[in-house]
Structure formats: structure tokens, C-alpha cells
Amino acid sequence: MKSYLAAAIQMTSTPWLDKNLAEAEELIDLAVRQGAELVSLPENFPFMGEEAEKLAQAEIIAQKTEKFLKTITQRFQITLLAGGFPVPTTDGKVYNTAVLMGSNGQELARYQKVHLFDVNLPDGNTYRESNTVMAGSVLPPVYDSPELGNLGLSVCYDVRFPELYRHLSQKGAEILFVPAAFTAYTGKDHWEILLKARAIENTCYVIAPAQTGCHYGRRYTHGHAMILDPWGAVLADGGDKPGVAIAEIDPVRLEQVRRQMPSLQHRVFS
Numbered sequence: 001m002k003s004y005l006a007a008a009i010q011m012t013s014t015p016w017l018d019k020n021l022a023e024a025e026e027l028i029d030l031a032v033r034q035g036a037e038l039v040s041l042p043e044n045f046p047f048m049g050e051e052a053e054k055l056a057q058a059e060i061i062a063q064k065t066e067k068f069l070k071t072i073t074q075r076f077q078i079t080l081l082a083g084g085f086p087v088p089t090t091d092g093k094v095y096n097t098a099v100l101m102g103s104n105g106q107e108l109a110r111y112q113k114v115h116l117f118d119v120n121l122p123d124g125n126t127y128r129e130s131n132t133v134m135a136g137s138v139l140p141p142v143y144d145s146p147e148l149g150n151l152g153l154s155v156c157y158d159v160r161f162p163e164l165y166r167h168l169s170q171k172g173a174e175i176l177f178v179p180a181a182f183t184a185y186t187g188k189d190h191w192e193i194l195l196k197a198r199a200i201e202n203t204c205y206v207i208a209p210a211q212t213g214c215h216y217g218r219r220y221t222h223g224h225a226m227i228l229d230p231w232g233a234v235l236a237d238g239g240d241k242p243g244v245a246i247a248e249i250d251p252v253r254l255e256q257v258r259r260q261m262p263s264l265q266h267r268v269f270s
């Protein structure tokens, strides 16, 4: 593993697929021009709109998004984590799918979000992700990149389930992706703390691209795409506007923190 720059992209995705992909392309270009070799896109980057609309367009969203990911990684020669996007199942729902793409346009790893956000928030907003999404049933993969380190996948609400990240770190993960569309309401109190906890308890870098702002109707997300180091320090924070958070991923720092705080080696319960 070498030292390199990673980018967590922040977007305000809308119900318009082509507009979102164009916006993603612009932000990837911005990240690459700043030297990023590993770039990440948030959950729902190609589409954030009404559930019925998402289902109706799922086929075209999946198709255009996968083509986009192939083209863009080849063009910019980057490794790209594409936070969740809908991929149709055979029974009329979708998997909320995250894909890791290599710099030759090849798919390196894929994960179907396991934990679905079925929550009634105190602010009156109700979320029933399971209305449209089929839960994945397989733990996320770790992709071992000789150059970029061991990359562990997850999506958004997963961040509240530490056992998933323990699994990833036990599989050798050094960098944890948490692409998200966190609600504005939960985000203000929980987002940064959860990310810090996952970084600290697994002594891993955390790369968390995010959605921000108002997407449609009353749907607001928290923003603050960020990158944290294995000590839990925030290296970059995207604030609340669309943009890019960039930070260095450094194997020397990773090794240093794991030496200073060898908690992964002190586990008693598996």
C-alpha cells in the first residue's frame, strides 16, 4: 500500500438521473484535478426522488449508472466507490447496491445493503426503505488493493451496526467506506460520532461521501462528507454544500496508530 489522496464527494442528488450523473462527473473531475486516486460517491448519487418514481426508473437508473461508472473510471484512471444505487430484483423491488470499480473500468466488488432504514423519526418523517428495497443477505466484501490498501464496503444506515465493521476489520480492512444519505435530523446528532466510533474501534481510515441539502419535497440530508484517520481524527469535512472532501491515506500513519493502540489484537470475544 502506498500513500495517496482519497476523495469523498458530496452531492445534492435530485429526481433527475442525467442531471445527477453530470453533477457526479463534474465533482469527480474536480477531485481528480486535486490529485485524488481513490474517489467515492454517496448513496443514491444517480437518483433521489419519490419511492414510486425510483422503482419505475430502476431499470434505466441501474443501466445508465453502470455504464457511467465504467466510462468514468477508464477516462480518469481512478478507483471509484459508487455508494448505493438501485438495481432491480426479479420481484419488482431493488437492491440498494454499492459497487467498487477499478481504474480499467472493471468491477472489483459489489455489496447489497443489508440493513434497511425503516424508521419513524421524532420530527414526523417516516422512512420505509423496505417498501422498495430488498435487503441483501451477505456481509460486505473487503477488496485487497496492493496499491490502495484493503477496502471494506458498507452503506449508510449500516454505520449503526458495529458488528458489520468488526467483520470487515477482521477480514483485514484498513479503509472503511460509509457512503450515505443521512437525514438532516439524525445527522446533526449521530453522523460524525458514529463515523468516529467505527474509525477508532477498528483503527481504520473511514471515507464517507454524503448527500446534502434539499433533494425534493421535505427530504433534507445532513452533508458533512468526511474522511477520518484510524485515530478518529477528521481529516476533511465537506460542510453542507456540494463539493469534495480530500485527504491523504497514509500506510505509515495506519501502522503507527495500530502500534499505539493495538486494540484489534486484544479482542477476547469474537
Ligand SMILES: O=C(O)CNC(=O)[C@H](CS)NC(=O)CCC(=O)C(=O)O
Pocket (backbone or CB within 6 Å): 043, 044, 048, 049, 117, 127, 128, 129, 156, 157, 160, 181, 182, 183, 186, 187, 190
Ligand atoms: O430514501 C432516500 O431517497 C435516501 N435515503 C436512503 O436511501 C437511505 C435509506 S431510506 N437512508 C438511510 O439509510 C439514512 C440513515 C440515517 O439517516 C440514519 O441512520 O440516521
